Amino acid sequence: QVTLVESGGGLVQAGGSLRLSCAASGRAFSSDFMGWFRQAPGKEREFVARINWSAGTTYNADSVKGRFTISRDNAKNTMYLQMNSLKAEDTAVYYCAAGVRSTWKYWGQGTQVTVSS
Numbered sequence: 001q002v003t004l005v006e007s008g009g010g011l012v013q014a015g016g017s018l019r020l021s022c023a024a025s026g027r028a029f030s031s032d033f034m035g036w037f038r039q040a041p042g043k044e045r046e047f048v049a050r051i052n053w054s055a056g057t058t059y060n061a062d063s064v065k066g067r068f069t070i071s072r073d074n075a076k077n078t079m080y081l082q083m084n085s086l087k088a089e090d091t092a093v094y095y096c097a098a099g100v101r102s103t104w105k106y107w108g109q110g111t112q113v114t115v116s117s
Helices: none
Strands: 002-007 011-012 016-028 033-039 046-052 058-060 066-073 078-083 092-100 104-108 111-115
Touching: 002 078, 002 092, 002 104, 011 058, 016 033, 016 046, 016 092, 016 111, 046 066, 058 066
Parallel strands: 011 111
Antiparallel strands: 002 016, 016 078, 033 046, 033 092, 046 058, 066 078, 092 104, 092 111
């Protein structure tokens, strides 16, 4: 079983920055990729960004390109999401996830990000 724990959420003014962290633990953690999703009130969960765990290649949703950066520290089994130039529409619960092959298999409990305008 793999456990994912997010941290770093909070309240920030529009234009500000936050950095989310996702620490992975569990027996023989060996996901192929990890990523971030978010869910705003009344909306479906949407993809934000993903990173290949070994190669480090990344992919961002168009809505966050140029503002959010995903990264990872393999030694710490930790993934990050640096969020800059935050907008009110970025307000959501952010979830980290880990995948094996082509399936998102493990999910964190979520961390709230609120951007005030």
